[in-house]
Amino acid sequence: MNTDITSSTTSFQTAEEAMAWITGLTSFGIRPGLDRINQLMEIFNHPQRRLKFIHVAGTNGKGSVCAYLTSVLSQCGYDVGTFTSPYLTSYANRLQYNGQDIEDEVLVRLVNKLKPAAEEMARGEWGSPTMFEVTTALALLYYGTVAFPDFVVWETGLGGRLDVTNIVTPIVSVITNVGHDHMDVLGPTLVDITREKAGIIKAGVPVVSALSQPEAIEIARETAQARKSTLYLLGDKFSYLPLEVAENEQKFSFQGPFRALQSLTVTMNGAHQITNAATAVMTIEVLRQYYALIVDDEDLAVGLRNTSWPGRLEMVSQHPRILIDGAHNPEGMEALSHALRDIYKFDQLNVMIAMMPNKNHEHSLRHILPMVDTLVITEPDFHKKMNAADLATVAEGLRTELGGPRHVIVEPDWRSALERLLEASSSSSKGENTLNVITGTLYLIADVRSWLLHGTKSEKGW
Known part of the structure; x- marks a missing residue:
């Protein structure tokens, strides 16, 4: 497909102009489904197919798990792309490579490619892509045609099954938990919400989860079994034990199917952060086992300890x-x-x-x-x-x-x-x-x- 689409409108000159156009697309709201993102990626020759994704869904804890994974993988010497939402300071926070926001010049160049494609789509049967669809497309273009990270830590936006991020086939999926959030879109019960989040489970791709409610666990088990995916569930395949809890320092031990780790430390606060860290450690363990990820114990420990996530305690x-x-x-x-x-x-x-x-x-x-x-x-x-x-x-x-x-x-x-x-x-x-x-x-x-x-x-x- 031709990626050199020329626009009838003037190209953006600054990152501020480009971001203003993207954020202006909020008027199109939230429109679950993968049709528009698939069409966009077809135009650009599916850059996502060149990348290794860790796809993270859940009601709470997604951002923290992404932060732990990014920190550990980076500490181990890998190049890491991190796509998260929402952002706290700047739009560019969402698209990071090795902890740095996307560069203004790169953002402008890629948005100038995306805008005419989006305008062409707006004239067709699918209508204009939304802000989140364009942002996701921008991330895929950035990681798949410019940065080429070893891994992309890839956070869902809303739900999972019909979330735009679900265009990717990851090497491991993560579902942190389910709770009462976005019920107007995902459904009124935990079963409905879990079904949507379990939609990120792909055929044969291992899935790590900290789900705790029995009805949610049942949905995850059924989905993983139907797709022949191994489910690593907290309390079943892996566990942790808090050792010491103080402000800005929590120690815990980890027991997984492949090995045990006697003492790990995190500096983020709250008991839920130990759960998030253990979920990230299990994900790293899956990558070690399935994909020969090289993780030194000291790098794992340092990566966990150095993790921070703004806006959470x-x-x-x-x-x-x-x-x-x-x-x-x-x-x-x-x-x-x-x-x-x-x-x-x-x-x-x-x-x-x-x-x-x-x-x-x-x-x-x-x-x-x-x-x-x-x-x-x-x-x-x-x-x-x-x-x-x-x-x-x-x-x-x-x-x-x-x-x-x-x-x-x-x-x-x-x-x-x-x-x-x-x-x-x-x-x-x-x-x-x-x-x-x-x-x-x-x-x-x-x-x-x-x-x-x-x-x-x-x-x-x-």
Whole structure:
């Protein structure tokens, strides 16, 4: 096929122009299915067929598992492409090669190839590709025609079966877990959601999973068996044992079907991060066994210890103490509440939160409200959002039932809300023993993190 399509419109000159065009495609929404991405990749001669993918799906923990895998593989000397979503600071964060964002010049060149193809498609029966489809196509062009990494750590966007990333045939699939998220798209039950995520399991390709619910495990087993894929399930084929837990350092042992590892350390916080790390270690073990991946034990240990993932239990300030965590569904909020009880020491807890409208808010808030002294409810700077007043109504109803925040502040503007949070902290007699937590949708986390660390807003989009 011809890849030198010329556009009737002027080519982009800067990365900002190219990214503005891509993010402008959000108006086409989310349209599950692989038809448009297959058509796009046909035009460019299917660059994905030249690459080795580790395909990662799940409700929570996808990004952390991707971070662990990237860090370990890089530490072992391999060139690694990492495709994740959403991003926290810049659109280019999503397309990394050896830990570095795609270069502006490369991004512009590839988008100038993609745009005329997308415009041609828009005139046909399939209609315009979405933002996520164009972003996925951009990643495949980048890794398959420019960077050529040894491995691509490849995170799903939404679900699995009909997710655009499912165009690839990986060398190993990973399903971290399932929870109550995106139920408007994936279905109302855990069985429905698992069925969608299990759609990334390919014929004969091994799959690693930390699924825990019996109904979810049954779906994964049935799917793997039907596709003759070996399933490495946490609690069955592999396990871990926490050894020491402290803030910024957790040690655990790992037992797998091929060998045992007596002591590994991670510096990300929360019990769920040990689960994520063990899932990544099992994935590495599968690559060792099936593909002769060369992994020195010391490199494995260093890679795990050095892993970080922004926006997940990340302490962005010590004076005052500000912890950010993108807990945007009930399972994420439960993990946050456990971490607050088990790891962090405080006499007063102030929380700022914003959510998207399609989340299970009541079940999310139940996990954390009883612990909170001051609750600040705000809104993300995004076209889809839950009104602060509506979220406050849910919180007030739960406060009557559960107790909880002595003070509830409703401030739709997130910058003003952040000021109110910090005022509550500075006026507290608890002083240094006050912990401020900012949580909820990653659209809020992205802006707050960029504002606190860099003095700017983040770029927006998936």
